[in-house]
Amino acid sequence: xxxxxxxxxxxxxxxxxxxxxxxxxxxxxxxxxxxxxxxxxxxxxxxxxxxxxxxxxxxxxxxxxxxxxxxxxxxxxxxxxxxxxxxxxxxxxxxxxxxxxxxxxxxxxxxxxxxxxxxxxxxxxxxxxxxxxxxxxxxxxxxxxxxxxxxxxxxxxxxxxxxxxxxxxx
Amino acid sequence: xxxxxxxxxxxxxxxxxxxxxxxxxxxxxxxxxxxxxxxxxxxxxxxxxxxxxxxxxxxxxxxxxxxxxxxxxxxxxxxxxxxxxxxxxxxxxxxxxxxxxxxxxxxxxxxxxxxxxx
Amino acid sequence: xxxxxxxxxxxxxxxxxxxxxxxxxxxxxxxxxxxxxxxxxxxxxxxxxxxxxxxxxxxxxxxxxxxxxxxxxxxxxxxxxxxxxxxxxxxxxxxxxxxxxxxxxxxxxxxxxxxxxxxxxxxxxxxxxxxxxxxxxxxxxxxxxxxxxxxxxxxxxxxxxxxxxxxxxxxxxxxxxxxxxxxxxxxxxxxxxxxxxxxxxxxxxxxxxxxxxxxxxxxxxxxxxxxxxxxxxxxxxxxxxxxxxxxxxxxxxxxxxxxxxxxxxxxxxxxxxxxxxxxxxxxxxxxxxxxxxxxxxxxxxxxxxxxxxxxxxxxxxxxxxxxxxxxxxxxxxxxxxxxxxxxxxxxxxxxxxxxxxxxxxxxxxxxxxxxxxxxxxxxxxxxxxxxxxxxxxxxxxxxxxxxxxxxxxxxx
Numbered sequence: 001x002x003x004x005x006x007x008x009x010x011x012x013x014x015x016x017x018x019x020x021x022x023x024x025x026x027x028x029x030x031x032x033x034x035x036x037x038x039x040x041x042x043x044x045x046x047x048x049x050x051x052x053x054x055x056x057x058x059x060x061x062x063x064x065x066x067x068x069x070x071x072x073x074x075x076x077x078x079x080x081x082x083x084x085x086x087x088x089x090x091x092x093x094x095x096x097x098x099x100x101x102x103x104x105x106x107x108x109x110x111x112x113x114x115x116x117x118x119x120x121x122x123x124x125x126x127x128x129x130x131x132x133x134x135x136x137x138x139x140x141x142x143x144x145x146x147x148x149x150x151x152x153x154x155x156x157x158x159x160x161x162x163x164x165x166x167x168x169x170x
Numbered sequence: 171x172x173x174x175x176x177x178x179x180x181x182x183x184x185x186x187x188x189x190x191x192x193x194x195x196x197x198x199x200x201x202x203x204x205x206x207x208x209x210x211x212x213x214x215x216x217x218x219x220x221x222x223x224x225x226x227x228x229x230x231x232x233x234x235x236x237x238x239x240x241x242x243x244x245x246x247x248x249x250x251x252x253x254x255x256x257x258x259x260x261x262x263x264x265x266x267x268x269x270x271x272x273x274x275x276x277x278x279x280x281x282x283x284x285x286x287x288x
Numbered sequence: 289x290x291x292x293x294x295x296x297x298x299x300x301x302x303x304x305x306x307x308x309x310x311x312x313x314x315x316x317x318x319x320x321x322x323x324x325x326x327x328x329x330x331x332x333x334x335x336x337x338x339x340x341x342x343x344x345x346x347x348x349x350x351x352x353x354x355x356x357x358x359x360x361x362x363x364x365x366x367x368x369x370x371x372x373x374x375x376x377x378x379x380x381x382x383x384x385x386x387x388x389x390x391x392x393x394x395x396x397x398x399x400x401x402x403x404x405x406x407x408x409x410x411x412x413x414x415x416x417x418x419x420x421x422x423x424x425x426x427x428x429x430x431x432x433x434x435x436x437x438x439x440x441x442x443x444x445x446x447x448x449x450x451x452x453x454x455x456x457x458x459x460x461x462x463x464x465x466x467x468x469x470x471x472x473x474x475x476x477x478x479x480x481x482x483x484x485x486x487x488x489x490x491x492x493x494x495x496x497x498x499x500x501x502x503x504x505x506x507x508x509x510x511x512x513x514x515x516x517x518x519x520x521x522x523x524x525x526x527x528x529x530x531x532x533x534x535x536x537x538x539x540x541x542x543x544x545x546x547x548x549x550x551x552x553x554x555x556x557x558x559x560x561x562x563x564x565x566x567x568x569x570x571x572x573x574x575x576x577x578x579x580x581x582x583x584x585x586x587x588x589x590x591x592x593x594x595x596x597x598x599x600x601x602x603x604x605x606x607x608x609x610x611x612x613x614x615x616x617x618x619x620x621x622x623x624x625x626x627x628x629x630x631x632x633x634x635x636x637x638x639x640x641x642x643x644x645x646x647x648x649x650x651x652x653x654x655x656x657x658x659x660x661x662x663x664x665x666x667x668x669x670x671x672x673x674x675x676x677x678x679x680x681x682x683x684x685x686x687x688x689x690x691x692x693x694x695x696x697x698x699x700x
Binding site for chain 1: 249261
């Protein structure tokens with residue numbers, strides 16, 4: 001096994017383990033922090049895929065903003081941080097069957113995919129993928145419309161949050 | 171390029187070792203005599219009453235929310251800033267339009283009193 | 289002997305090749321040695337910073353500072369470290385043990401990780417990733433999360449409130465900081481910090497002074513230093529999020545804060561003062577380290593100067609300053625820099641420099657006028673209190689007290 005594969009296996013185990021702990025731990029703040037670990041694992045997987053910009057963007061946005069927002073939301077709304085219900089739902093057999101079916105389906109699709117062993121081609125000399133991303137984001141033949149729509153989406157999110165959660169008399 | 175990230179990965183693993191060593195040394199050298207009086211919660215000499223949870227103001231959430239919106243906006247702007255010399259003037263105007271849409275959001279939040287800290 | 293660091297690295301590489309180690313392992317071993325050397329140098333510098341901080345604050349306050357241990361008190365930090373190592377480790381009851389111990393480690397480790405991307409000389413740097421600028425912000429945001437963990441894990445109401453206020457402050461001031469870092473990225477067309485330093489034939493503090501000033505103010509707030517030290521307002525909330533931390537854990541927070549101040553001073557020097565640039569650096573790369581640290585320590589001194597000269601700002605004033613002044617100013621600077629850079633990119637370089645500098649000066653003047661008019665309006669509002677009618681009759685054993693007539697007014 002190449003070292004890259006070993007590192008990938010370790011990081012994937014961390015990510016999945018963190019995700020499992022998010023849903024099984026009883027303390028809500030602990031769940032948020034396990035989620036942070038999981039997201040950090042995803043950032044490392046981005047690095048392994050040679051996408052450094054997305055790795056740091058993942059850490060900046062997800063861990064630096066969204067995780068903090070989630071922890072604030074937990075502390076603002078919860079009187080008791082512990083979940084006290086039963087751990088396992090009454091409908092767990094159906095959930096188990098659906099999960100296994102989904103896993104089986106994904107497994108067969110990936111098994112039959114012929115190109116799973118193809119390595120990504122390396123970039124030609126002097127090609128900077130990050131600059132190309134910048135050019136594509138604002139070129140009219142590229143992703144200009146999604147770029148501007150993204151800003152309108154952010155504006156809508158902000159105005160929506162203000163309208164729903166805030167009134168001036170508060 | 172992966173060599174640079176290898177350095178970052180190594181420093182991610184090695185950098186916490188120094189503070190952890192600094193935490194283990196007192197465990198060996200320092201006295202360890204816990205008593206119930208020493209491990210009481212500190213509240214300027216008064217006994218604490220009730221749980222640690224207190225009612226928080228919603229303003230904390232407001233500021234985190236606005237920070238999230240602006241953070242995502244700025245991360246979008248980074249690739250635009252890098253590809254600058256290859257772009258025509260039109261692309262610069264588009265980027266400025268992107269910024270101005272979110273400035274409109276900031277002004278809306280300002281006028282609605284979202285940024286006040288009561 | 290112009291570049292001893294790389295000489296030693298190459299010698300080690302030849303030694304390892306002669307031992308028959310495979311090339312991937314050679315890179316890993318050399319990188320690991322580089323990491324350990326960098327972290328050790330940074331931590332030794334951190335201990336030295338304790339002495340610098342105490343001497344400088346003493347001089348600002350017209351006194352001597354530590355001068356008993358060793359020449360000029362130089363061994364004082366060593367005594368401090370030994371004292372902290374021998375203190376008992378008290379964990380408050382019902383505190384979350386793992387998180388309580390994890391958070392000082394996060395606080396110091398994230399600051400050490402910041403030094404991985406700082407170029408100390410043209411050939412001496414940790415790592416030259418092409419997204420260095422965003423990496424700095426990412427690591428800074430992890431340290432913010434560490435503070436939240438510290439406050440929550442202490443099981444103390446005041447620590448939690450202090451942590452929330454600190455995180456709200458740090459998160460708010462990250463916005464103008466990131467926007468002001470975006471301006472050197474535009475000017476140098478790259479996110480890699482090495483490239484930013486290489487493109488500073490004219491220092492960026494001349495091309496973008498507004499960005500430099502905003503970065504300085506935001507750094508002061510990110511560090512939690514006066515005038516923005518709500519988080520550790522000693523006279524108000526005792527110690528903020530690190531109330532329950534004693535001994536070496538507090539020492540790690542304190543050392544992390546000082547090192548963070550030097551690191552942000554170093555980043556100001558890298559982005560705006562030309563990093564390792566100076567005379568003769570091309571022929572003797574080792575001089576780059578000297579120039580870099582001179583500039584970084586100068587900026588650290590400026591940060592201390594601001595800290596020990598200003599009183600504390602209230603939290604609502606601080607957040608108003610950020611969201612209503614710094615963020616619009618930073619966005620305006622970004623728009624102006626972007627426009628002018630594109631319009632003048634074919635002009636001669638001196639015209640370009642002059643145009644950028646003048647536009648920033650004009651923007652600063654407009655900002656000054658806006659702030660001045662706001663300050664005047666605020667002063668007027670506070671000086672003339674409204675006359676308020678006090679309107680309650682007080683009955684006490686038969687006699688009533690009439691309210692005063694409002695012509696004299698009751699000044700509230």
